[in-house]
Amino acid sequence: MKHLFSPLRLRDMTLKNRIALSPMQQYSAVDGIPGQWHLVHLGSRAVGGAGLILTECTAISPEAMCTLYDTGIWNEAQVAGWKFIVDFVHQQGAKMGVQLWHAGGKASSKHPNEGMKPLPLEEGGWIPKSSSATPINAHHPQAMTLQEIQEVKNQFAQAAKNAIKAGFDTIELHAAHGYLLHQFYSGLINKRTDEYGGSFENRIRLLVEVVNEVRNTIPDEMPLLVRLSAVDYSNEPEAWTLADSLKLTEILKDSGVDLITASGGGFVQVDPSIVKPNYQLPLATAIRESANMPVGTVGMITDAHQANAIIENSEADLIVIAREHLRNPYFAVDAAIELGQTPDVPWQYKRAY
Template sequence: MSPSLFSPLSLRETTIPNRIGVSPMCQYSAVDGVATDWHLVHLGSRAVGGAGLVMTEATAVAPEGRISPKDLGIWTDEQATALRRLASFVRDQGAVPGIQLAHAGRKASTRRPWEGGAPIGPADGGWEVVAPSEVPWPYEDHESPPVHALSTADISGVVDDFVAAAERALDAGFLVAEVHAAHGYLLHEFLSPVTNRRTDEYGGDFAGRTRLVREVTTAVRDVWPDDRPVFVRVSATDWLPDRDSWTVDDTVRLARDLADCGADLVDVSSGGIHPEQELPDVGPGYQVPYAERVRTAVDLPVAAVGAITTAQHADALVRNGRADVVLLGREYLRDPYFTHRAAYELGRDAAWPPQYQRASRR
């Protein structure tokens, strides 16, 4: 029988009980990078609601890797301790806890979205932003802050930061580690010729621009247990067809390399490198073709994202072999119990917590 939305998925020796996951969604609600009760309730309620995989938001591997001063972090033991409670609760509900390890690069040091998202300078509590090259994010209504181009020694430090973060995440009890190489953040900035103007071994051709992502993935895999999977999130395209930019063909080629680096799944999203990106028609499943393209070309499981809002659609993606996992973002914000509702609509059994089982009867 072909897998369905409620079939388990085993990656290495870790089994995700169903194919529905909570996509990483920034909450901008941490205190000095430390998770709060908000994070416990936010992610814990989705685990109670039946999600098979529950991913943290982009969790900064270094203080300068935060998007905002309120971002979650894992560069200190205190931060890891706070996350341990969260990971434990998610596991107690039968879900698999995952953590997305991230560095915001040139898109760091900004106010929270509901505060306008403007850049924050060091004098106002922000910090110097870093990137592959001195190419700042082009803010529409604000002057772009200067960007520090990373030296090769700095780049080695970035790899070390991801390794230390992965080790702390392991100690905190996470079963999945995801390397964030999408949405215009630091690792994506190295991948894309839009932002990478380097002429050394970390720039230039495809091999140079992908080198840091490959090094980080390999390094995280080396410290992550053999029985637990490593994911990599990528932006399949920059949505800049008239520029020298990152393309779907590049993503397929990178996915093959990531498999060789020990990645177990590619989480396929898109965009984020430049505000002038040309978005497609944003309809249901508009990013799914990118995931399907990778899955067809590379012997590696993929996760699909993007405007997937119904149980029937999510189930069809898995049944038709277009994706191995379906990650939901906004729909889980609207409905923490989407998974239980999906099981009800599809006539499938799902593991309801005993406190809620009276609602599971049709």
């Protein structure tokens, strides 16, 4: 029977267990270059036994950043910074993926310690671009031109090439949480009237084209992952729904995507009454059953037995843990002990186990 510590194979990448560190922005980079904080943050979770370490959302261009403190992967200095971290993660027996990302209409924001308010041009900000000129929170983006859309696709492809140079084992495309790719497929934001707006097929066009660009750039043996907002958590008629996600994931699977992580929201406040352990698990399970493909699940997963039951019940294939990993970098080691498995502990620490 599969369990939390069963290996998971995606193309030629085999994870030693079903535990992943979820991408979480640290707002601690300089010029997009990951530094000592990122080495310790990501490396300690690899030491702590997670099978897959995912970077925070990593910008494909300067304009793709949400804040001036985000990581990037559009130049050689950033590639070198990531390679140092990837090499350390590999030494711990973990695999590492980069989450490629464009903030779109949420770009040009201040540091979270300053409230994530729009960053004025005179303070180093820039004009955010989105599918449409639809306001997003306090941001007022401009609609992308067709030329700018083509440039974004090229930037995703170049970022994928840079990820290969940095030694990453896999790439995840961030198409969730109200960022650019989500801004195209959700009717809440996309009000275009050209081939990138209107119908379902038009609104998903950019995401599918980016998937194809990246899939054609990376080696066949490298898995490609996508994080989706499977629902918008909105009752508006234009909102993205689970039924839309089920149609989309069939297309993404046919385009060479190997795993979908199902999250949700990004444009509206989620009703606090529904936020409870496993609250997003049904989204992942529905995609898994409909598309017959591996899925990752997120959302208040904090306990070893809780995570293990999800795998044993075939509700998801990968447990993507965020806040519990912030509280406990050694979640995977502790979970192994709790579940009666042999913990994967670095030799330097074995005297404690």
